[in-house]
Amino acid sequence: VNLILIERAEVGDGGVVLLSDARADHLLNVLKIAVGDRVRLGVLDGPCGSGTATAVTAGTVMLRCAFAPDAPVRPRVDLILALPRPKVMRRLWAPIAALGVGRIMVTNASRVERNYFDTHVLTPACYRPLLIEGLQQARDTRLPDVSVHRQFKPFIEDDLDRLTGSGLRLAGDPAATGRAADAVGKRRDERVVLAVGPEGGWNDFERDLLSAHRFERISLGPRTLRTDTATIALLALVHHALA
Amino acid sequence: VNLILIERAEVGDGGVVLLSDARADHLLNVLKIAVGDRVRLGVLDGPCGSGTATAVTAGTVMLRCAFAPDAPVRPRVDLILALPRPKVMRRLWAPIAALGVGRIMVTNASRVERNYFDTHVLTPACYRPLLIEGLQQARDTRLPDVSVHRQFKPFIEDDLDRLTGSGLRLAGDPAATGRAADAVGKRRDERVVLAVGPEGGWNDFERDLLSAHRFERISLGPRTLRTDTATIALLALVHHALA
Numbered sequence: 001v002n003l004i005l006i007e008r009a010e011v012g013d014g015g016v017v018l019l020s021d022a023r024a025d026h027l028l029n030v031l032k033i034a035v036g037d038r039v040r041l042g043v044l045d046g047p048c049g050s051g052t053a054t055a056v057t058a059g060t061v062m063l064r065c066a067f068a069p070d071a072p073v074r075p076r077v078d079l080i081l082a083l084p085r086p087k088v089m090r091r092l093w094a095p096i097a098a099l100g101v102g103r104i105m106v107t108n109a110s111r112v113e114r115n116y117f118d119t120h121v122l123t124p125a126c127y128r129p130l131l132i133e134g135l136q137q138a139r140d141t142r143l144p145d146v147s148v149h150r151q152f153k154p155f156i157e158d159d160l161d162r163l164t165g166s167g168l169r170l171a172g173d174p175a176a177t178g179r180a181a182d183a184v185g186k187r188r189d190e191r192v193v194l195a196v197g198p199e200g201g202w203n204d205f206e207r208d209l210l211s212a213h214r215f216e217r218i219s220l221g222p223r224t225l226r227t228d229t230a231t232i233a234l235l236a237l238v239h240h241a242l243a
Numbered sequence: 244v245n246l247i248l249i250e251r252a253e254v255g256d257g258g259v260v261l262l263s264d265a266r267a268d269h270l271l272n273v274l275k276i277a278v279g280d281r282v283r284l285g286v287l288d289g290p291c292g293s294g295t296a297t298a299v300t301a302g303t304v305m306l307r308c309a310f311a312p313d314a315p316v317r318p319r320v321d322l323i324l325a326l327p328r329p330k331v332m333r334r335l336w337a338p339i340a341a342l343g344v345g346r347i348m349v350t351n352a353s354r355v356e357r358n359y360f361d362t363h364v365l366t367p368a369c370y371r372p373l374l375i376e377g378l379q380q381a382r383d384t385r386l387p388d389v390s391v392h393r394q395f396k397p398f399i400e401d402d403l404d405r406l407t408g409s410g411l412r413l414a415g416d417p418a419a420t421g422r423a424a425d426a427v428g429k430r431r432d433e434r435v436v437l438a439v440g441p442e443g444g445w446n447d448f449e450r451d452l453l454s455a456h457r458f459e460r461i462s463l464g465p466r467t468l469r470t471d472t473a474t475i476a477l478l479a480l481v482h483h484a485l486a
Binding site for chain 2: 002094095098099100137138139140179180181220221222223224225226228229232233234235236237239240243
């Protein structure tokens with residue numbers, strides 16, 4: 001944890017915050033906080049700041065906090081992810097949030113098993129704490145928006161423009177030859193939507209639909225990677241190309 | 244599994260291979276192989292090829308195999324990894340092999356806990372099957388060499404040249420500003436050694452020692468990533484820059 005995140009409603013008058021849950025445990029047992037010590041804090045979807053411990057008990061920490069005037073900028077990459085198997089999806093929430101995305105759109109595809117959509121990994125109760133874990137790692141406060149799209153075609157045709165607007169659209173595809181750096185090229189000021197396909201790849205229909213909606217296909221090279229590795233690798237490449 | 248790997252000693256006269264372990268299970272139960280079907284095969288540290296099923300029983304598959312004349316080229320990136328906690332190290336072997344490295348040098352650093360070195364994740368019995376899993380995912384046959392270095396200074400001063408020779412040396416460092424793409428730049432024909440530091444970063448002594456031994460520091464941007472995410476991201480960036 002490189003940044004403790006708190007909810008806006010937890011900030012009381014004069015910037016006083018009282019913690020008594022896992023965050024207090026972390027401050028007490030990992031950081032060994034004492035009265036007068038300062039720690040980094042952030043308000044979820046709000047600004048970063050710092051808090052000074054004003055009282056410490058066995059299970060609670062009271063902090064007086066001050067925050068920057070503005071929240072950090074929302075990450076400029078949005079992610080479309082063909083739902084991987086639940087165990088992999090569960091493991092991906094935190095690193096995706098750490099790498100930085102504005103929105104995560106989980107979608108179906110021909111090579112996704114339908115019953116994956118009925119698992120608890122797509123419930124906010126599961127993914128919200130994992131996204132917050134990723135933000136705390138990366139010192140960000142911007143919780144990615146999450147939406148789930150059980151039908152690929154209406155998602156791409158009817159919802160995508162509204163959810164992501166204009167900007168560059170890239171689709172990871174092992175069969176492609178385009179490079180992420182070239183695709184971003186001179187468009188480094190735009191937002192990017194990155195689509196990562198299922199373990200077995202997009203089928204022809206999906207590939208054509210993506211092309212028809214302005215997605216450029218980019219490759220990670222000749223080596224086939226598991227979805228979780230490929231997602232992290234592609235997000236890193238796109239962020240690097242935008243930087 | 245995108246490629247079934249076999250040991251050289253398993254290839255009998257006339258290219259006959261008899262499988263009766265987890266690989267046979269995979270062929271029988273996942274790929275539903277029948278007599279006459281062909282599958283991709285590779286010889287560990289040898290060539291890729293294909294096998295045609297000549298006999299199939301409940302638990303065994305016999306294949307007649309033919310192989311390419313040459314083994315695939317060894318990946319051009321070597322990795323120095325400050326040992327992360329065992330759970331993370333365990334999870335990293337397969338994706339590292341899938342992304343492609345010639346050699347993995349696990350090292351100590353000031354912010355690595357000493358007792359991590361006594362865990363079974365550094366034994367070949369643990370890592371070899373995980374490396375093979377990564378190779379089978381990526382359709383490679385080249386098993387990375389693995390070496391473990393409990394002392395950072397003698398490793399860098401005395402062993403590194405012998406293990407990796409000349410070539411470009413890069414060290415991931417959140418405090419740096421250099422970009423992977425720029426560091427590789429016009430040196431895309433050389434081998435690269437990539438060093439990934441511990442969770443808390445290199446200390447000043449380690450940073451200076453790396454600089455004194457020609458390492459250029461590169462950054463993944465302002466977001467602090469967990470070691471496993473950073474390792475995958477940096478390997479992806481370096482391979483992308485070399486491609």
